[in-house]
Amino acid sequence: MEIHQIRQFRKKHRIFNALLMRNPVLVMGLDLPFIIAAATSLKNAAAMAIVMLMIHVGTMLAGIATCRKLPYWLRMLVNACVSTVIMMVAQALVAGLFKGISNSLGMYLYLMAVNGMTIFQSSGLGRKAKIYPVVTGAVLSTLGFALVAAITGVIREYMGSGTLWGIPVYFPVKITALQLPFAGFIVVGFLLALSRLLNKLALSRMMREHARRNVRHAKIYIDSVETID
């Protein structure tokens, strides 16, 4: 399998790619503290996903404007200021949507203004960056973050406190330790292993398809040669 074929496959499956193959949390370890410390329930995960979407997309759009006009060092500062302003708006919105979320997320809600994924991606924008691919990439990255946060939140809430979205759901044993940050590392570790397995399966499927296509082409070629003869 050659590299251009893998790239072709990735382009074809952009959503799958963003959610699994190049998930910002699982592959690059960006925004891991938020998942480990704050994704203890589905509600927390949903609130974080909304805040992240607003901050990330907004800062990336601001990043496109700043990358053309400002020097690198100033660009970082302006991006951080923009993300902080957006965070304040997002925090007010989320506090209205989910009751008590500010207490539940604590300082992590405010720390999202300087999250690793936004800083990393906004600082990497080039002068010729175009709006559509940048926004699409930002939305897909946030989707990847939201997926990991949601899965971690569901596991930790359901098994740790026997509820889902705050509603009691039957679970035979309550594993209260799952609510603690160290358990977040364990859950994310297992998710990482699962994502690697899925990646492996997807790549092997792609290679099988490629081999089958090659065989088909070879058969067509042999048939055509025989017909000419």
Place this chain on the structure above:
Amino acid sequence: MTLDVWSAPHIRHNETTRTIMGDAVLVLLILYAMAFYYYGPRALALGAWSVAISVVTDILCVLISGKRPNIRDFSPLVTGMLIPLLMPATIPYGAVAIAAVVAIAAAKHPFGGVGHNVFNPAAAGFSFSAICYGEKMFTYPLPLQRLPIFGAEQVVNGISPAFTLSLGGIPSYALLDMALGNFPGPMGATNILVILACLLYLSLRNTVRWEMPVSFFLTVSVFALLFPRTSAEGFESVALELMSGMLLLGGVFMLGDPVTTPKRDLSKVAFGVVSGITVMLFRRHSSMEESFSFAILAMNAAVWGFDMWGERLYSIIRRRKGGNSPDKAVPKKT
């Protein structure tokens, strides 16, 4: 003369993973017999349940990693047998199951399985359950009660010496009673004399190297002698520290685990000394009644440092002796 061609390894040690684990299973069975004597059939039921969960989890993990399960591997059996012995006989089955699953699926297999685990699986499983079931994990029934297999709520509980010591008091149990295991505590950790006999057997069989438990217990004794936690002084303080909680059982079976300990003899001694100090510091400053397993986990994470130190020390010794060092190849000037 016939020339036989064999692939490596050509030199094999008498001890294999199977014999080491077999020895451990044998001595753990003796501890289960004592637990049965003190607490009745529930002790055996907890052991069987834990072993079943451990073995099933181990097989599942092996299958997921794409390997074939090895019937000759006794390691999940040892982990499964050890976990309930660290807990009170009244512990719910769910707590044991969680501990067994965490031990195998989170502490053993993600690191590569048998021989590769960084942390002692039983210590990890116990610690996880201790966080989840704090109160139930440290509520011990009085010994010589026949606990029912199911529903062990109607039992008389007692105050363990570890709890009294953590509050700064002196346990009221006679030292002879404590040596015979006639006091409330983890169901496998109270049989002091039996555990010492187990240590002797395992040391003679070379399953547990004597350097580490001896240095560990000596350090704990010196620490207890110099800095007693209670008004008890001298020998009494040492005896109480050694016989309370899971110190002896953990020192033999968890600290002595050959996988999670340094390889060289001198490193083992240093590891035992530092572990002794760490365990005593944890005991003094922890809010939990029994923090031994947490201290063991912290020490397990530092094993690589002891190994590196040991290798460096041995290379210096070899160089000084002029052994297998590159210096030896250089001819000396005369």
